[in-house]
Amino acid sequence: MMNRQGRPTGIEGVADSASVTTFTGNAGLDMDEALIYEIGDTQRSGVDLPDVDISADALGGLARAGEIGLAGLSEPETMRHYTRLSRKNYAIDMGVYPLGSCTMKHNPRLNEKVARIAGLSDVHPLQPISTVQGSLKVMDDLAHWLKTLTNMPAVALTPKAGAHGELCGLMAMRAALEAKGNAREKVLVPESAHGTNPATAALCGYKVQAIPANDKGRVDLDAFKAALDDTVAAVMITNPNTCGLFESELKGLADAVHDVGGYLYCDGANFNAIVGKVRPGDLGVDAMHINLHKTFSTPHGGGGPGAGPVVFSKALMPFMPVPDLYSDDNGLNLKEHVNEGDTNFGRMTAFHGQMGMYLRALSYMMSHGSDGLARVAEDSVLSANYVLASLKDVMSASFDGPCMHEALFDDRFLKDTGVTTLDFAKGMIDEGYHPMTMYFPLVVNGAMLIEPTESESKAALDQFIGTMRFLTAKAKEGDVERFQGAPYHAPMRRLDETAAARKPILRWTPAAD
Amino acid sequence: MRYLPLSENDRRDMLSTIGVEAVNDLFCDVPKEALLKAPVDLPEHAGEMDVERYFNALGNLNTAAGHVPFFVGAGAYKHHVPATVDHLIQRGEFLTAYTPYQPEISQGTLQVLFEFQTQVAQLTGMDVANASLYDGSTGTGEAILMANRVTRKKKAIMSGNLHPHYRDVVDTLTRFTDDDVRSLPSTGADSAADLAALEASIDGETSCVVVQNPNVFGELLDLRPLAEKAHENGALLVVVVTEVVSLGAVMSPGEMGADIVVCEGQSIGNGLNFGGPYLGLFATRQKFVRQLPGRICGETADADGKRGYVLTLSTREQHIRREKATSNICTNSGLCALAFSIHLTLLGEAGLRKLARLNHERTLKLRGALEGIPGVKVLNKSFFNELAIELPKASEDVVNALAQKNILAGVPASRLYNNAYTNILLVAATEVVTDGDIQAFVTALEGELS
16 A cells, blocks of 8 residues: 655646656657667577587588578567557557448457367368368358358358458359350449459459449449440449448349349458348359458458458359368368369469468357347447437538448548548547548548447447547637647657658668678 | 447437437348348357357367377478467457558557568568568469569469469469469479479570479478579579478578568468468568568658658559559458567577477488388488478378377378379478377387388
8 A cells, every 4th residue: 555644646736748858768658669670689589499419410501501680589578579569559459440341340359269279279281181170160160150141052261361252252253254165354343342353353364344333322233234245254342332331233233244144243341231131142142252350350460361251152153262171971071172174263272261260250150149140230330320320410421321330421521621531530549549441432532431330339439429529620610730730649640651652661671880 | 249239228329319210220221122031040149158168179079289299291380389479469459450551550560560571581581571461372373473573574484392282372363364374293302303394494485483492392402503594584583481490490592592482481470270370471672672562561750750660662552553453462461470570589590590400300300210110211302391201002091090090190292282192291390299209100100001
């Protein structure tokens, strides 16, 4: 117990924070941290390994000579270095992370525990099949959940991320078309699509034709129909789309594409809004990737690893990649090679995909169950609409009507204030929020795409809404400095990205003596 | 439901603010016939205990690598990962952050990536590295696409002794592009023949040659003559390393003249995880920086002049360039890269050297023990921590028989080469292998072959 006798406990006479500079450059708990190369050296180590003698090596005269230059730290220094660095990150564990189209939901720690069960994590992908039946059962169960939730008959689990899944889906389509004798020439992609869509189509050897959105923020069915002919291999649609809206005409579009002999690819990045409520298989979709790191809560990890399994329609099943799971008399097995006469289009990755993510996603699905997953979709849509309804009188909503799981605003409400979407976003950082997605989708000016997810309490949403209203008022009052200089209270002020790109410094190098 | 904070009262209040009666009113844009009337046919929600019980039971159906004598490699390796690594990567600030697009509140991730890129460049002997790719196999495909961009040529040649799954991944990735990617036939354990065939295949049309070191049979290659031949013809040398710990003992690809280096980084910091998630390391020469695929972190300064880090050169990437991007990749393997970087920081140069030496010593010991078994022939002239051995019978049968005795003996080459090399077995020995493990393996193998 602290002795308060004779010790001042008030704050009379405490100076203003801004005027004090510190010896260390730290600001209390906000600590500067040098690079490992500035702290450690090549001799220090945080592991104890035996120093073995080798009388005659078998390296074929190719032993590595000279210093590599790798810096080492002791264990306590390592712990401190990374702990200090971690504190300079914003994270979903710390607060609302309303990053539209990214689905920053709560990451349950049960998933992490499950993924670390030794019998499931400490298993090599090329062990004999009889010794990995548990892992294959996990894959089989995950496949069952994904197929049931989408009403699609097959799934390729191996793609490593959403964009990798798109590639997998489009390759199966191209393989199917080639099998019919004509690969065709182009892929239609709405203007509002993620950049990965056109990049993927290009990797499949297709020309990309962008189709403008209509004034309701959806695909223009007539524009699509006008562009559809027998040179079209596929149409790629995101549903719900990147404006946060459901593509009501999707079934009609699917029929139209199928009528000309093409396929419908659905980008499932926004599946969270409809999981357990709508099955893409009922809408005529031929292939769709599912970002396990979005809808099914596997952690984003500061930029991956993701996982992007692809569900397929019956028409595309014969063209799916290997490895493919099947059952035989001995249990579950893997088809690992494309043999003469097989129609599988190939292999996406060296082994069996993101097993660690399968485990986490399945743990999440089982925890929610069929009832809970539908609730996820409902609460995510409810929360986004609550934000939309609570802000649309002060910010400019881009489209009328209810949204799905994300609310899209544009920068009309900032007109003549001198504050840009970027400034506004940086102002949110000072309020303790990660900004929403900015300048995407490209179909509105200065887009601000807010996705609260189902993980926020009403109190958290109300505080977020209150903050946004406050900032909106400040921008309109002409408090430009608050925004243009922002952030003031983050671990760093605004960073010069132009300078970084002009003369790239991509690694530490020793100072010249 | 434990993960959903909204109460029934909250939901009612929120619906009222929005001005609708029921949550389904918000799904009014969904065609009526597509909106499900009842839950899908899957089990209802489950508590933590039930979920754990289910996964524990499935775990018991597997043989865990750490519970048995273990010699399986061929592109994924069991190494000891210090406890500190897994503790640190589970800090929520790292685990539950997004891609660092807002650098002011992402300096933790960004500084780690900057350090990671430096470590990868040093390890591979190259100038620069990116912030990681999905894994080594997809990275190899990206390397070929990059080499074709750099050289403005289309013909890439892959060694027959590059991991067959890697070759399949490359063939798939380039199947529908106008790149002309050719695979030479495997020469098996005769690596001199492979190198000779690679050299002979290079001409003025060649964009790059792709070769793995140590190759899939564990053999170490001196790539300097190949680099020279490639460069004489305006082609690049792409070197693939699937066992990155080897770089603590073996001359780096950069020192041998590589232009692009791709590694599977799993061996450092990351567990086996039945094949993923892993991480691709990707490094190159300074002059090719603007042709790199994937994310890159760079140093800059903030408005107060303080040193900081940002994602940079994004004009190469799909979200700006769309169909003209250097790759369709949108993500990296951030958390795996963090694990890699922490483990390598704990090792440091001194620790990595010791670790590599220990791996080599274990494998020398294994070789000695295997050579004493009648009918077993070690095919390698040189190696790091993996050997190709020839058995007097089908290696798949031997592996299955030893698995029954709780020994995981290695990877039959026939599993990779789709039934070719029936009698060849690939065996790896890392620092986790004990003398007792080697003895148990040898005894069981002798029994199986006698």
